[in-house]
Amino acid sequence: MTTPALHLDRVRRVYGPVVAVDDVSLSVAKGEFVTLLGPSGSGKTSTLRLVGGFDQLDGGSIAINGERIDHLPAYQRDTATIFQSGALFPHKTVAENVAFGLRMRKVGTSEIADRVRQYLDIVRLGGFADRYPAQLSGGQKQRVALARSLAVRPAILLFDEPLSALDLSLRLQLRAEIKSLHDQLKFSAIYVTHDQGEAMAMSSRVAVMRNGAIEQIDTPTRIFHDPASEFVYTFIGESCCLRVNNAAQSLDLTLETPLLGEARLYVRPSRLRLGPDAASLPNRLKARVKFVEFLGDTNRYHLQAGDADLFADHAGEMSLAPGATVDLGWLTADMRVFR
């Protein structure tokens, strides 16, 4: 087995009574793009800052290319971080920003000029070399930050929610650019985000974090289709939840295999069928329409069954006024049960 680009072994960080990073172990293979996904306070950024050297470990070890680096200060680690705000040097031009890390690594002058040009071209900012950061848009700043970090060719790139300050269309565009850059340059990376769409779209593997620990780490498809826990299932995409209790059943619910005892039953809204489509499906539920949202390609029906609020997406025309009763149906394979 080859040495991983980055290896975390039972890494721990404690702030007073709070365990921010709780024995996290993680390996990033060379060329792999691993995302740390989780809600705020789940320890993903803390973990990244430990790798970058901006914070001290309370336990465990970190190795880059097989060599321990947790005793080294940030400036001696072969990592490069892309910060949320870009964190460009405001008094340096775009070219000087990109050249900075190369100068610190004592790269020759002519090679610095070559590499600055090369990486500015890669992020499609070839004509912006002499601009100052204040003269750039948010997306351009983030591309300069990317070029600045890529230019030093670090053993591992650390992305700290680099797109969260941008608006939606720019976010989608840059995320596709980062992905294609990764396909092209094959850098190793850890990418921190709270946006499951970003995690799914870009990553080789996704680590879902909660309360400082990794809840599940796997490929995006397996995370989506085979979530290890209720937390992962609900965090990774939209879902409808039904609390089912055999003893006091107030729902008009038909299941292929009846559930025993108390359980929480989940279905993704995109997998729910409405009206006549539902009749032939093995699992069915009667619900009352609360209101309808027009989403463009689909309509989203907000429904109520018992005391549960549900919603289902349906593409076709359907005349369902608020207050009407409708049939819902789904396949057993599309359903998850947690107890």
Add this chain to the structure above:
Amino acid sequence: MSDALIRRSLEPTIFRVLTLAFSVFIVAYILIPILVTLVMSFNDATQIRFPIKVWSLKWYGDFFASPQWTEALFNSFTIAIGTALIATTSGVLAAWAFERYDFPLKSLLYVLIMMPLFMPGVVLGLGVAIAFGGVEIAGVDLYGSRGLVMIAHSLWAMPLVFMLMEATFRTIDNRVVEAAQDLGAPPVRTFFEVVIPMVSTGIISSVLFAFVISLNEFVMALFLTDRDTQTLPVLMWLSLRSAGTPRLAVASVILACTVFLCLTLIMLWYIRQLRKVAR
């Protein structure tokens, strides 16, 4: 028209007139001492007295022809430049240390740094004079030397620089500092290449403030200088006691103009930085 209506229309007018009068008074109050000396410096007479009968630049020529006065001016500038260097260097470094690092007795040290600023000049002047009264370094008597005055003036200038720079350092984005280290810059390199350019307005202001503080300072300079090292304010005071010629007004104008120049430089630098960084 009813009384109430008249009163209502009259009240804002009275208020406006009062506001205007008060503003004029404040502006005059601030400007009169400066304007009077400026006017007086162009007086041809041998005494500082109104009315001015003949206007001339005679006393300016007289000032620059007198070795005693030009030497005092030279002393003032030398000491002010020295003070600016000492106070800015120590104040900037102390402020950076307070901003970045935690160390024991931090708040106590903070009070200690700020304390001289609130000390009367006589107390500091006398204290330094007694402490260094007979001290010689390498055969040079410390007492009466320009270096000692620089150090004494820095007692006032350094806390000011410290205060200014502490506030300035707090405005910088810590992520930018981290980014520099992340890209391989050790702390000292980061400080000079990334931090200093970001706070250049604060540093220029610090240098010029310290310079002006030292240039204006009188009490400590009186206690600590001798005939060869006396500063312009000291010489002015001494000559005022013998004879108040318009030469004094010339010296005042030179000091005032230097201060104006320093303030202008700060403004120009600030505007330049604004253009560059904030588009």
